[in-house]
Amino acid sequence: MRLNNLQQKILEVKKQKNALILVHNYQVPEIQEIADVLGDSLELCRKAQEANDADMIVFCGVDFMAETAKVLNPDKKVVIPSVKAVCPMAGMLSMITLREAKTKYPDAPVVLYVNTLADAKAEATVTCTSANADKIVRQLGAKQVIFGPDKNLGFFVQKRLPDVELIYVPEDGHCRVHRFIGKGEEAMELKKQNPGSEVWAHPECEPEFQEKADYVLSTGGMVRRANETDAEVIIVGTEEGLIDRLQREHPEKKFLPAKKYSVCGAMKRITLENLYIAMVDEEVEIHVPEEIAKKATVAIERMLEMS
Ligand code: 13P
Numbered sequence: 001m002r003l004n005n006l007q008q009k010i011l012e013v014k015k016q017k018n019a020l021i022l023v024h025n026y027q028v029p030e031i032q033e034i035a036d037v038l039g040d041s042l043e044l045c046r047k048a049q050e051a052n053d054a055d056m057i058v059f060c061g062v063d064f065m066a067e068t069a070k071v072l073n074p075d076k077k078v079v080i081p082s083v084k085a086v087c088p089m090a091g092m093l094s095m096i097t098l099r100e101a102k103t104k105y106p107d108a109p110v111v112l113y114v115n116t117l118a119d120a121k122a123e124a125t126v127t128c129t130s131a132n133a134d135k136i137v138r139q140l141g142a143k144q145v146i147f148g149p150d151k152n153l154g155f156f157v158q159k160r161l162p163d164v165e166l167i168y169v170p171e172d173g174h175c176r177v178h179r180f181i182g183k184g185e186e187a188m189e190l191k192k193q194n195p196g197s198e199v200w201a202h203p204e205c206e207p208e209f210q211e212k213a214d215y216v217l218s219t220g221g222m223v224r225r226a227n228e229t230d231a232e233v234i235i236v237g238t239e240e241g242l243i244d245r246l247q248r249e250h251p252e253k254k255f256l257p258a259k260k261y262s263v264c265g266a267m268k269r270i271t272l273e274n275l276y277i278a279m280v281d282e283e284v285e286i287h288v289p290e291e292i293a294k295k296a297t298v299a300i301e302r303m304l305e306m307s
């Protein structure tokens with residue numbers, strides 16, 4: 001692969017500063033191409049936990065992901081290229097709502113999606129991602145579980161574990177990108193037009209779409225499924241950055257978006273230009289208050305042990 005001038009400069013600075021560039025699957029292709037690690041939320045959490053050798057972590061993703069990397073590496077510099085890379089879903093869970101639920105259901109463990117801010121994670125029993133949510137809830141063996149903020153991920157879990165009652169915090173937490181993808185009508189129309197094709201939905205998609213899809217997978221699960229399937233056409237229900245990755249890795253297949261222009265504006269705040277500046281200036285640095293970080297790290301590490 002031929003790298004452009006800016007990509008080459010970023011790699012030079014990276015080497016000089018012994019930095020580790022972690023990149024989420026929804027980033028633009030030119031950033032994906034220069035990642036040390038490109039992955040889903042769980043894979044990036046794991047890599048952040050093992051980042052002992054690097055002097056600086058540069059996170060190309062959204063706020064809660066960079067915060068998680070900082071919580072797992074309190075003594076390391078963690079930098080995000082744009083302060084505007086803020087996940088709206090993570091902001092949907094207020095501490096008031098969370099504490100009210102904990103008071104009302106004192107015996108229920110709290111399982112929070114990693115798409116939450118560190119102060120919420122500090123109040124959780126364990127975190128989860130779209131790759132391990134059902135596995136984590138199952139292992140808790142509880143009858144009632146406080147779960148949030150993504151209600152659609154909750155549906156995914158509830159379907160696999162019908163005997164567990166999920167108490168949602170907040171009541172209608174969701175990802176606006178996956179809500180925009182809709183209930184799957186367009187995806188099924190595409191499937192009809194492409195006999196032999198497969199339809200994939202992310203667990204953040206609406207329940208109606210999850211029910212229609214052939215597979216419901218995290219972005220990392222989609223990457224693995226692409227390596228296994230014989231289908232030549234795949235209809236992908238998630239943010240379009242992942243489609244760029246899949247198409248690059250499997251040029252012989254055709255990946256179609258379940259809905260055109262499914263773009264996460266927060267993820268797309270990171271550009272090659274601001275990544276370069278972030279590496280040179282070592283800014284914007286992520287800070288998490290020590291007390292919060294100490295508590296949040298317990299919930300995140302518990303997840304990593306359980307998955
Ligand atoms: P995964 O990459 O873990 O499937 O999550 C998608 C997402 O929306 C992260 O914000």
Ligand code: SF4
Pocket residue numbers: 062087088089090115175176177178204239264265266267
């Ligand atoms: Fe947040 Fe949705 Fe964007 Fe993921 S895709 S970062 S959940 S807004």
